[in-house]
Amino acid sequence: MAYKFDFGAIVPHWELLLDGVILTTELTVIGAVVGVGLGIMGAWARASRTPVISQIVGVYVELIRNTPFLIQLFFIFFGLPALGVKLTELQAAVLAMIVNLGAYSTEIVRAGIQAVPHGQIEAAQSLAMSRLQIFRYVIILPALQKIWPALSSQIVIVMLGSSVCSQIAAEELTFGANYIQALNFRAFEVYFIVTGIYLVMSILLRMVLKVLGNYLFERRRHV
Amino acid sequence: MSLVELHAIHKSFGELQVLKGINLSIDEGQVIALIGKSGSGKSTLLRTINGLEVIDDGAIIVDGKKISDRDADLLGLRLQVGMVFQQFNLFPHYTALENVMLSPQVVKKQSKADARKVAEEMLIKVGLADKMMHYPDQLSGGQQQRVAIARALAMKPKVLLCDEVTSALDPELVNEVLAVVRQLAEEGMTLVMVTHEMRFAREVCDKLVFMHQGRIHETGDPEEVFASPKTPELSSFVGGLA
Numbered sequence: 001m002a003y004k005f006d007f008g009a010i011v012p013h014w015e016l017l018l019d020g021v022i023l024t025t026e027l028t029v030i031g032a033v034v035g036v037g038l039g040i041m042g043a044w045a046r047a048s049r050t051p052v053i054s055q056i057v058g059v060y061v062e063l064i065r066n067t068p069f070l071i072q073l074f075f076i077f078f079g080l081p082a083l084g085v086k087l088t089e090l091q092a093a094v095l096a097m098i099v100n101l102g103a104y105s106t107e108i109v110r111a112g113i114q115a116v117p118h119g120q121i122e123a124a125q126s127l128a129m130s131r132l133q134i135f136r137y138v139i140i141l142p143a144l145q146k147i148w149p150a151l152s153s154q155i156v157i158v159m160l161g162s163s164v165c166s167q168i169a170a171e172e173l174t175f176g177a178n179y180i181q182a183l184n185f186r187a188f189e190v191y192f193i194v195t196g197i198y199l200v201m202s203i204l205l206r207m208v209l210k211v212l213g214n215y216l217f218e219r220r221r222h223v
Numbered sequence: 224m225s226l227v228e229l230h231a232i233h234k235s236f237g238e239l240q241v242l243k244g245i246n247l248s249i250d251e252g253q254v255i256a257l258i259g260k261s262g263s264g265k266s267t268l269l270r271t272i273n274g275l276e277v278i279d280d281g282a283i284i285v286d287g288k289k290i291s292d293r294d295a296d297l298l299g300l301r302l303q304v305g306m307v308f309q310q311f312n313l314f315p316h317y318t319a320l321e322n323v324m325l326s327p328q329v330v331k332k333q334s335k336a337d338a339r340k341v342a343e344e345m346l347i348k349v350g351l352a353d354k355m356m357h358y359p360d361q362l363s364g365g366q367q368q369r370v371a372i373a374r375a376l377a378m379k380p381k382v383l384l385c386d387e388v389t390s391a392l393d394p395e396l397v398n399e400v401l402a403v404v405r406q407l408a409e410e411g412m413t414l415v416m417v418t419h420e421m422r423f424a425r426e427v428c429d430k431l432v433f434m435h436q437g438r439i440h441e442t443g444d445p446e447e448v449f450a451s452p453k454t455p456e457l458s459s460f461v462g463g464l465a
């Protein structure tokens with residue numbers, strides 16, 4: 001018995017998919033901005049002269065990098081209420097993405113920082129700049145520039161990873177797809193289309209990140 | 224009173240004793256050449272003078288004030304003591320002008336206009352009026368080093384430390400940098416320079432310090448010291464160069 005393809009069956013549900021795309025985009029934007037911000041702070045803390053601070057961040061990074069995202073999400077959504085922290089599906093989803101990307105980008109940004117020639121840091125020191133000033137004006141921009149491709153890939157991974165947030169009923173794209181196929185049993189058609197949507201979103205996201213990188217690292221005179 | 228006084232400075236890297244009790248005073252307007260074999264501790268000594276290396280023992284006294292290794296003291300020290308390195312260490316994402324303006328702006332909180340004025344003045348002084356908007360990778364080594372000198376000068380340090388500032392340069396670029404250093408010396412800038420340019424040291428410096436195995440082995444007026452070294456180590460060092 002040959003399966004009869006019927007992509008038309010998806011059409012009535014297009015709004016569900018659109019809502020999913022919008023939510024996935026929102027999760028990704030917030031997750032990426034805050035997550036990378038967390039990663040920059042994490043990388044700074046990792047270089048701290050206070051060993052405890054550096055070690056705490058180290059534990060965080062290893063904990064996240066060595067456990068599945070789904071478990072991190074479940075822990076935040078189902079586990080934390082035991083401690084009195086009750087989050088909505090969306091709050092849990094975005095927090096999980098932030099915490100996850102924060103850990104990975106801590107390591108990525110750290111690699112970028114380590115690639116800044118030590119002589120430049122010593123030159124900045126000998127110009128009486130403080131540690132924070134050196135980080136802000138001398139280190140961070142060249143460091144980010146160096147690791148921008150790796151960071152971009154990680155952000156795409158987190159966007160794709162957001163699909164598991166459907167497991168806690170966060171109504172992102174994969175949730176929409178699951179919902180539609182439960183209504184009309186058109187699994188092939190739905191997941192085929194959703195695959196295409198993710199593909200397009202990934203390509204667009206990479207392009208956006210490339211443009212953003214060009215803007216950030218463009219030789220723009222400050223005076 | 225000297226500008227900077229070093230008292231019995233000791234510094235080791237692990238087991239290796241690199242500085243074994245250095246006493247040196249740097250007077251205002253003095254131009255001091257530090258010479259010695261590779262590994263004798265010249266760079267390490269220079270780096271202790273502006274706190275890039277923390278000393279194990281001894282005292283650094285600037286303007287009568289003893290410097291501790293607290294951050295505040297180190298920043299205060301570095302406001303008085305600038306440094307130029309063998310590798311120019313310019314910040315690659317800033318233009319020449321921005322490299323020079325950065326520290327006056329963020330450390331001394333000068334307005335952009337004031338910082339720019341000083342920076343332009345310094346870049347003109349080192350002969351780079353037409354290169355201000357260039358990025359480091361658009362400049363030759365000699366030009367980069369002159370930007371680095373301008374950058375240090377813009378902080379108006381009382382002492383400028385120079386660690387082999389011409390050693391990374393192609394031979395034809397050495398003179399343009401030495402000319403700048405010579406001009407600074409003539410203007411009365413207090414300088415401590417590690418150098419292998421013996422002729423330059425003889426012509427420009429007031430005082431020669433010969434380091435050997437972590438100690439100041441011989442010191443004096445460059446002309447006299449070169450003409451008649453008192454220790455066999457210096458005479459073989461000078462002889463080896465000739």
Ligand SMILES: Nc1ncnc2c1ncn2[C@@H]1O[C@H](COP(=O)(O)OP(=O)(O)OP(=O)(O)O)[C@@H](O)[C@H]1O
Binds near residue numbers: 239262
């Ligand atoms: N950060 C460090 N860690 C360990 N050893 C060091 C360090 N810096 C310098 N040394 C060692 O200390 C000794 C003195 O080094 P220093 O750089 O002061 O010599 P130098 O007189 O400047 O030599 P050169 O003429 O080659 O520049 C050398 O044996 C060097 O290997």
Ligand SMILES: [Mg+2]
Binds near residue numbers: 265266267386
């Ligand atoms: Mg040296």
